[in-house]
Ligand SMILES: [Zn+2]
């Protein structure tokens with residue numbers, strides 16, 4: 001059983017359902033909580049204004065379903081300095097920030113484009129150099145240290161990092177490492193590093209359709225099989 005799913009998308013960005021559709025799906029799945037985490041503001045169609053509209057929908061859906069809903073954003077890490085695509089003065093009104101790297105967001109600068117983004121377009125074809133992995137790791141760790149992030153999403157997906165080092169930084173800052181139901185493959189070969197860190201985890205669906213909300217059992221089972229103690233997965237509440 002799981003308390004909540006803290007990474008879901010709606011029509012406000014690239015999801016298919018409304019906030020209410022997701023909340024109803026969460027209720028059907030027996031969840032008590034859910035976060036709506038549409039994309040950050042460096043993706044062309046997104047804006048802070050849209051976030052405020054989504055936030056109002058969250059309040060309405062919450063009162064209609066009884067599911068506690070966090071109005072969140074999945075921010076993009078857009079530079080080697082670890083900047084995210086949310087303005088400083090917009091951070092505080094956002095209830096729930098998760099952050100990750102998305103190769104189709106806009107980098108902060110041309111230097112960031114070449115050093116950080118370029119290789120990610122050729123995933124699997126061009127292997128990032130050790131130097132690039134170290135650079136990426138510093139960027140992600142710096143984002144962890146700079147912003148009030150609840151969880152780091154799909155770590156090691158596209159942007160290759162030293163997972164052990166990032167997990168250590170997460171543990172120190174109390175940021176959760178996400179086990180993303182859609183991107184489990186990116187943890188292949190690094191489950192041991194995750195298990196050996198002191199980080200805590202959250203297992204999320206990254207749902208882009210309402211019927212995907214709360215579908216995290218398989219990812220949870222895989223994580224446990226790979227040596228992650230279920231007690232470290234914060235949204236798992238026992239059988
Ligand atoms: Zn994402």
Ligand SMILES: [Zn+2]
Pocket residue numbers: 007009074206
């Ligand atoms: Zn997402």
